[in-house]
Amino acid sequence: MTAARSNRGETAMTTRIGVLTSGGDAQGMNAAVRAVVRTGIHLGAEVYAIREGWQGAVDGGDGISRLDWDDVGSVLHRGGTVIGTARCREFRERAGQLAAARHLLEHGIDRLIVIGGDGSLTGTDEFRRNWPDLVAELAREGQITQEVADAHTSLMIAGLVGSIDNDLVGTDMTIGADSALHRIVDAIDTIASTAASHQRSFVVEVMGRHCGYLPLMAAIAGGCDYVFVPEDPPADGWEDDMCELLRSGRAAGRRDSIVLVAEGAHDRHGTPITATQVKDLLAERLGEDTRVTILGHVQRGGSPSAYDRWMSTLLGYAAVQEVLEATPDSVPHILGVRHNRIAQIPLVEAVQQTREVARHVERQDYEAAVTARGASFGEMLAVFERMSRPRRPSNPSRRRRGSRSSTPVVSRRA
Numbered sequence: 001m002t003a004a005r006s007n008r009g010e011t012a013m014t015t016r017i018g019v020l021t022s023g024g025d026a027q028g029m030n031a032a033v034r035a036v037v038r039t040g041i042h043l044g045a046e047v048y049a050i051r052e053g054w055q056g057a058v059d060g061g062d063g064i065s066r067l068d069w070d071d072v073g074s075v076l077h078r079g080g081t082v083i084g085t086a087r088c089r090e091f092r093e094r095a096g097q098l099a100a101a102r103h104l105l106e107h108g109i110d111r112l113i114v115i116g117g118d119g120s121l122t123g124t125d126e127f128r129r130n131w132p133d134l135v136a137e138l139a140r141e142g143q144i145t146q147e148v149a150d151a152h153t154s155l156m157i158a159g160l161v162g163s164i165d166n167d168l169v170g171t172d173m174t175i176g177a178d179s180a181l182h183r184i185v186d187a188i189d190t191i192a193s194t195a196a197s198h199q200r201s202f203v204v205e206v207m208g209r210h211c212g213y214l215p216l217m218a219a220i221a222g223g224c225d226y227v228f229v230p231e232d233p234p235a236d237g238w239e240d241d242m243c244e245l246l247r248s249g250r251a252a253g254r255r256d257s258i259v260l261v262a263e264g265a266h267d268r269h270g271t272p273i274t275a276t277q278v279k280d281l282l283a284e285r286l287g288e289d290t291r292v293t294i295l296g297h298v299q300r301g302g303s304p305s306a307y308d309r310w311m312s313t314l315l316g317y318a319a320v321q322e323v324l325e326a327t328p329d330s331v332p333h334i335l336g337v338r339h340n341r342i343a344q345i346p347l348v349e350a351v352q353q354t355r356e357v358a359r360h361v362e363r364q365d366y367e368a369a370v371t372a373r374g375a376s377f378g379e380m381l382a383v384f385e386r387m388s389r390p391r392r393p394s395n396p397s398r399r400r401r402g403s404r405s406s407t408p409v410v411s412r413r414a
């Protein structure tokens with residue numbers, strides 16, 4: 001490898017970086033890809049798109065192609081991912097990973113930037129760990145030369161979290177979460193006007209299979225009445241609690257009621273709570289004219305917010321630096337956001353902590369799940385609780401989750 005120096009004096013090895021988007025698409029992925037390509041070129045590297053997620057690496061051929069500066073023009077404002085994404089089954093198997101390694105090596109790629117959710121990042125780390133063995137097998141079987149094998153003994157990776165769910169522990173925000181939240185809140189505002197006109201109730205299903213970030217933040221931002229999230233199911237008897245809350249809202253003159261249900265919502269015993277079930281309950285018990293709206297993939301579509309564009313640009317920029325500086329001994333990192341700054345987060349740890357939340361939920365240890373999700377998640381639950389439960393002199397507020405009643409949200413200087 002030869003050292004190259006850009007006109008800004010930045011030094012980089014002449015090397016080839018692969019970039020791919022994997023798992024569910026997310027608004028802002030294009031901004032990240034654009035930043036990777038342009039930063040890579042600035043630093044003297046060649047950047048290759050691996051198309052349709054890991055499928056492009058498994059298939060080879062047109063699945064891997066070089067991107068130049070202009071190839072990523074006019075993509076910043078576009079939703080989705082222009083290099084395609086997929087959930088690729090073959091890559092989970094050794095045969096798929098062998099094919100992927102062979103195709104990457106055909107292009108001399110041994111540095112990868114992967115933009116995807118926790119599954120994609122887990123797969124990336126698994127591939128990194130398997131890489132020496134895969135390369136050795138390819139050389140043994142004569143599928144690559146020993147010279148190629150010797151030149152690419154390690155795979156260097158950097159991860160960016162592309163997922164609207166904002167479900168990765170360790171980063172404050174993931175690529176797409178802000179845009180999806182805007183999309184949901186726009187929908188709630190739209191629904192609220194028709195709900196108020198007819199004095200109806202709406203039950204809105206929001207994405208996030210295992211993570212309550214989107215429904216919870218949308219409930220706060222949209223001024224909703226009740227929210228169901230997977231990490232903090234309502235106490236037993238929630239049916240009475242919810243109906244009483246909505247009934248008292250009506251009695252106080254509220255013209256619309258909106259309940260948000262995460263697609264992965266369930267009660268404290270793990271029994272799913274669906275939007276239709278909530279609708280039927282409101283209709284039966286309160287006689288409410290109730291409608292269900294499932295927002296679905298509308299939440300993932302459309303152009304990215306300004307935040308998702310600039311944040312993803314910074315992340316892509318940082319990811320190139322990370323992957324160029326990485327050595328075979330480096331701890332693999334995710335680039336994320338902490339306290340409004342780009343931060344390096346150990347990949348394995350972040351994925352393990354994220355899985356831990358799901359495990360707590362499975363074990364029905366919801367206090368641990370909320371804690372593991374991160375400090376601000378518990379704070380936001382407490383804030384929602386306060387905002388959605390009217391306190392009137394004649395009607396002292398009844399808390400659903402007593403322990404969070406005085407959760408502080410201000411960080412104090414020591």
Ligand SMILES: Nc1ncnc2c1ncn2[C@@H]1O[C@H](COP(=O)(O)OP(=O)(O)OP(=O)(O)O)[C@@H](O)[C@H]1O
Nearest residue numbers: 023024054087088091092116117118119120123163
């Ligand atoms: N353990 C694994 N080993 C190898 N590859 C994996 C592994 N887990 C996931 N992948 C790869 O990553 C792809 C995407 O994973 P997954 O469907 O879990 O989505 P994700 O990245 O978590 O995104 P989203 O948040 O949108 O669900 C899989 O289809 C597969 O190609």
Ligand SMILES: O=P(O)(O)OC[C@H]1O[C@](O)(CO)[C@@H](O)[C@@H]1O
Nearest residue numbers: 024117163164165207208209300
């Ligand atoms: O597009 P698909 O494959 O149906 O996946 C939907 C899932 O992907 C996400 O949008 C992102 O993880 C989830 O919120 C949702 O459950």
